[in-house]
Amino acid sequence: MIFGVSEEEIRKAGKVLSILPKDITWGNPTLTREQLEDNLIAKIRPRINGLRIQPVRKGEGSLEVIFLIDIPRSDDRPHMTSNNRYYRRLNFEIQPMEHYEVADPFRMKWASKEKLVEKIYDPLSQALEKHSNELLEYSCPSADDIEQIMAQTYYKFQMPYELIENIDYYLNEVKKLRKNEYNVLKFIRHTLNKHVLTRLGKIYDPSEDSFQFSNIYVVFKKSNRDLDPYQICKILLMNKTLDIYINDTYFEL
Secondary structure (H helix, E strand, C coil): CEECEEEEEEEECCEEEEEEEEEECCCCCCCCHHHHHHHHHHHEECCCCCCEEEEEECCCCCCCEEEEEECCCCCCCCCEECCCCCEEEECCEEEECCHHHHHHHHHHHHHHHHHHHHHHHHHHHHHHHHHHHHHHCCCCCCCHHHHHHHCCHHHHCCCCHHHHHHHHHHHHHHHHHHHHHHHHHHHHHHHHHHHHHHHCCCCCCHHHHHHHHHHHHHHHHHHCCCCCHHHHHHHHHCCCCHHHHHHHHCCCC
């Protein structure tokens, strides 16, 4: 919306066909952005979040001003005025809304919220609970499950923008943690290869690291278990020693 520009009605046979902007009137020079915002907040219920008002002055230091008002799509619609009435724009007129016209937006609003809970909030809650349990067990969660939920663009953009930002931040942190976990596991593999092969009297060759690590499993074949770097990574994260774990699990060594 623009405050401070006059309108010109285009009529035909007594009917208004369109309304076009005409001359800049520069509005009331004593009106400030803060006053305009206060008036809108006081007269619209519930208030419209994210409303932006930008003053444009005729010149530097001039009191003559027009206001550009950016009105975002509201999640709290419908909105009523301070006289407890709901209005709608019909062609080029503003008319009070009938009861069914007010009831329908409320009905659609709640239906939309229920769908949002079903498609986003419930699955997101379950995924985050799973992540929390994994972190308590010193395991790194994957970002895939939450990314799959957030891929439902239609429902995603019905969420508060701040919540979307927080989830995006969380996903980035999970991916960083996942990358760090990969590097730690890679280091553990190299370390295990080197020390186990040294103990077996073999020469450690970093270029054959993955091959050599797979061959280490032969040493433990009687126990029918593999030397699991994820398990060892967890033990290190818990600040525990490996001796007891290896002796108990791989007693043949």
